[in-house]
Amino acid sequence: MxxxxxxxxxxxxxxxxxxxxxxxxxxxxxxxxxxxxxxxxxxxxxxxxxxxxxxxxxxxxxxxxxxxxxxxxxxxxxxxxxxxxxxxxxLGPKDLVEEAAMLQWSLFAATEIEAVALKISSASTLAPSEETRAVIETAAKSLVKPFDVLEKHFADKSFTVGDRFTVADVNLAEIVRYAQPHAPLFEARPALKGWLERVQARPAFKAMWAKRLAEPAAGPV
Known part of the structure; x- marks a missing residue:
């Protein structure tokens, strides 16, 4: 098993x-x-x-x-x-082209978004201060380009790869969500915001998230 x-x-x-x-x-x-x-x-x-x-x-x-x-x-x-x-x-690739796309978007999230978005997630758990606001604003500026890429991608697509929900949506969404505490990044990008809300509305995500919330808190990730 x-x-x-x-x-x-x-x-x-x-x-x-x-x-x-x-x-x-x-x-x-x-x-x-x-x-x-x-x-x-x-x-x-x-x-x-x-x-x-x-x-x-x-x-x-x-x-x-x-x-x-x-x-x-x-x-x-x-x-x-x-x-x-x-x-x-x-949820998996139907051919080599889709597999390459799933790899691409997963690695894009890991290399272009994760480290910076985690700064937003971590800072948002701290008491508001000039220092934490500066960390969040600086991180948000670094996410403008990759988030603009995603906004353009989702402007005419419901999901990351193909015309269906796949593992690429899980991998990408679980990294993009680190930036969710900074709402302006998403309010300025309705296609990206809509995609994230769509995948997080899935019953499997909600089931996982309920179990996460039931676990004692241990930081932002």
Whole structure:
């Protein structure tokens, strides 16, 4: 059986959402970030990213990871592309051209958006101040170009690749959402805003998000 390692309040949401979309039976192993625990190496500590048991699965100690009947895969976007390719049906690529597009948009999100958008997500959890507002405004300026690219892309498309919801929407949406606390970025881009609202309205996303909210808070990701 597929095992998914990672807390809901982590990048594991990407894989847990996709698993809900695919209707996969899986075992969720709730590996916590070591930074969430006062003594992650203590004898009574729950399994976490510093636990020997998890490091035997992923020596980098990052989440998520999966074990798909002996196939170990790390890195959330790679995991999702693998699962969609193997189990995805309409959520996976129908041909090499679609597979290239799914890879492109996933890597675009990771390289052009994620690090900057995370600054918005992190700053938005702090008490408002001139410093946090400056961080958010600076990050928002850096997102203008990639978000304009997405606005143009979704101007005549309902989804990221093809004419249907796919793994590319999961991978892209789970990174773009880091910038959601800064509403002006989306109010100025109605096509992008509409796409994100559309994919986040899906029952599988809502099911995943409810489980995330039920987990004790642990930072913005």
């Amino acid at each position: 597929l095992k998914i390692y990672g807390a809901y309040r982590s990048r594991a949401t990407r894989t847990l959402w996709l698993a809900e979309e695919l209707g996969l039976a899986f075992e969720h192993v709730p590996v916590l970030q070591a930074k969430r625990l006062p003594d992650p190496t203590g004898a009574d500590a729950p399994i976490n990213t510093a636990s020997a048991a998890f490091l035997s699965i992923n020596p980098m100690g990052t989440i998520p990871s999966i074990d798909d009947d002996g196939v170990i895969v790390h890195e959330s976007l790679a995991i999702n592309l693998y699962l969609a390719r193997k189990y995805g049906g309409a």
